[in-house]
Amino acid sequence: MPVSRRLVQIGIGVGLLVVGLLTGVLVMLLVTPEPEAAVESPRPRIELGGNTVTLPPPTPTDSTAAPVSEPNLRTLNAAFRRIADRVTPTVVFIQIESDRNAERNFRFEGDMEQFMPPRMRQSVGSGVILSAEGHIVTNEHVVAQAEAIRVTLHNKRQYEARVVGTDPSTDLAVLKVDPEDPLPTAPLGDSDNLRVGDWVVAVGNPFRLTSTVTAGIVSALGRQVDIIDDTFSIEDFIQTDAAINPGNSGGALVNLNGELVGINTAIATESGSYEGYGFAVPTQLVQRVVTDLIEFGEVRRGYLGVSIEEVDAARADRLSMDRIQGVYVGTVRPGGAADEAGLQDGDVVLAIDGRPINAPNMLQSAVAQRRPGETMELRILRDGEEQTKQVSLMGREAMAYQEWLSELEGGADSTREPPQSGPADPPSNDEDEPDESDATVNLSEWGLGLRPLQDTHRTAFGIDQGAYVVFVENGERAARAGLRRDVVITHIEETPVESATEAERLLGEATPPRVLVRVQRRNGTGAFYEIERP
Numbered sequence: 001m002p003v004s005r006r007l008v009q010i011g012i013g014v015g016l017l018v019v020g021l022l023t024g025v026l027v028m029l030l031v032t033p034e035p036e037a038a039v040e041s042p043r044p045r046i047e048l049g050g051n052t053v054t055l056p057p058p059t060p061t062d063s064t065a066a067p068v069s070e071p072n073l074r075t076l077n078a079a080f081r082r083i084a085d086r087v088t089p090t091v092v093f094i095q096i097e098s099d100r101n102a103e104r105n106f107r108f109e110g111d112m113e114q115f116m117p118p119r120m121r122q123s124v125g126s127g128v129i130l131s132a133e134g135h136i137v138t139n140e141h142v143v144a145q146a147e148a149i150r151v152t153l154h155n156k157r158q159y160e161a162r163v164v165g166t167d168p169s170t171d172l173a174v175l176k177v178d179p180e181d182p183l184p185t186a187p188l189g190d191s192d193n194l195r196v197g198d199w200v201v202a203v204g205n206p207f208r209l210t211s212t213v214t215a216g217i218v219s220a221l222g223r224q225v226d227i228i229d230d231t232f233s234i235e236d237f238i239q240t241d242a243a244i245n246p247g248n249s250g251g252a253l254v255n256l257n258g259e260l261v262g263i264n265t266a267i268a269t270e271s272g273s274y275e276g277y278g279f280a281v282p283t284q285l286v287q288r289v290v291t292d293l294i295e296f297g298e299v300r301r302g303y304l305g306v307s308i309e310e311v312d313a314a315r316a317d318r319l320s321m322d323r324i325q326g327v328y329v330g331t332v333r334p335g336g337a338a339d340e341a342g343l344q345d346g347d348v349v350l351a352i353d354g355r356p357i358n359a360p361n362m363l364q365s366a367v368a369q370r371r372p373g374e375t376m377e378l379r380i381l382r383d384g385e386e387q388t389k390q391v392s393l394m395g396r397e398a399m400a401y402q403e404w405l406s407e408l409e410g411g412a413d414s415t416r417e418p419p420q421s422g423p424a425d426p427p428s429n430d431e432d433e434p435d436e437s438d439a440t441v442n443l444s445e446w447g448l449g450l451r452p453l454q455d456t457h458r459t460a461f462g463i464d465q466g467a468y469v470v471f472v473e474n475g476e477r478a479a480r481a482g483l484r485r486d487v488v489i490t491h492i493e494e495t496p497v498e499s500a501t502e503a504e505r506l507l508g509e510a511t512p513p514r515v516l517v518r519v520q521r522r523n524g525t526g527a528f529y530e531i532e533r534p
Helices: 002-031 073-090 283-294 313-318 339-340 360-368 398-408 455-461 498-509
Strands: 046-049 051-054 093-098 120-129 135-138 145-150 158-160 162-167 171-176 199-204 212-224 237-238 250-253 260-267 278-282 308-312 325-330 350-352 373-382 384-390 441-443 449-453 465-470 488-492 514-520 526-532
Touching: 046 449, 073 093, 073 199, 073 212, 073 250, 073 373, 093 135, 120 260, 145 162, 162 283, 171 283, 199 260, 212 360, 237 260, 260 283, 278 283, 283 360, 325 339, 325 360, 339 384, 350 360, 398 441, 441 498, 449 498, 465 498, 488 498
Parallel strands: none
Antiparallel strands: 046 051, 093 120, 093 145, 120 135, 135 171, 145 158, 162 171, 199 212, 199 250, 212 237, 237 278, 250 260, 260 278, 308 325, 325 350, 350 373, 373 384, 441 449, 449 465, 465 488, 488 514, 514 526
């Protein structure tokens, strides 16, 4: 039948096709050679000074490694917008007027200078609002020698500002304005959480271009670049490539959450403007300094009482250290905090309160964040063995530090180590009373503390008698009159002052509503203050 023949032909065709496919597969299996074992590529060899060195083979690509995801540019763009909206209102424009005569390199004899016309210098900077009541943090160098300070907010409102306190050691200062309404404030972030590569945003007023926002990354942490001109300079900078220029000083450096992580302070440049290297004081240090300046008008800083040096490869080898780490203790100040805790010359400080310390400026910054009387746990290395020491920091009023600090502040070479000889150790028995002639006279009603002159004071100030001002309480009578610490009271009214106890007596016997106090500064100049009588 025709239909049956047609079906038979189709079946034969399909069968031949299947046989052909099977034959092809069989031939491929027979012809394809066995896969050879991977042959290791020869390691490259190179001649170095006549010696043949075999380099290690290249690391194979790890196909299991997590790929770096492409950034979502729209999300990043939205983040920068939120930061700008949040932070810009908290950054202020600061205009300074100062006496240009104070910067001249020559002097007029006698009273000639008073007949010269005043010459005012104008400069600008930035600041960050820290409190709704009007406290503003900026750089000390921005407001140094300021005769008048004007602050302009983001909304164009202007206020006259006064200096609450300055800290040349960290180049920080606090200003105060008196607004009618609460001001927007910058939220504080934790600068210790920053990592190299993090995005950061700088906000300030470069070249008088107010409310300028630039972005970059954290280039490095813990930088010491020797730009703060102070005997006790503390540099632990955040380095960033966010554009920072003249006028940015005192402005904000914030993270992607819009939190303040640094105060922009300086740039490294050969041209005078941005070249990719900016430096900011971290907020962990800023917060500590600002708190003291607002509360006391000065920073009450604890001292460890050691001279320190870097641990390099050579020193680590001499000390038989298996790693290059820590900070080397060159000398321990007799009677100081470190000495009382049992530290010795030649110890290596490895960590403070569990945080590794691997550079001198890291140790300085850690100590600078604590007040006198606070305790630190130091992990040290001595003779190859690790030990733990509890150190209670001492203030600058401690007798163990008086000679050393006076010599440094009096113009001694700040690069040399503290003198090896010093005053006798303070009594270890709590029942022993300090020498009355050396005790600080605390005049709480007047808001200041006095101490008898030491030989170092007499040399530094060039006088034989008087009362050394150890501290001035912020907001109290002496501070309101403008009196600062580190001066010598030489007269009260018209009576010469021979000692701290006599100054206390003369102040107590004074009858005018405002008592005239004459002081002498370290540079030999005098000043008069009228202090309101309690």
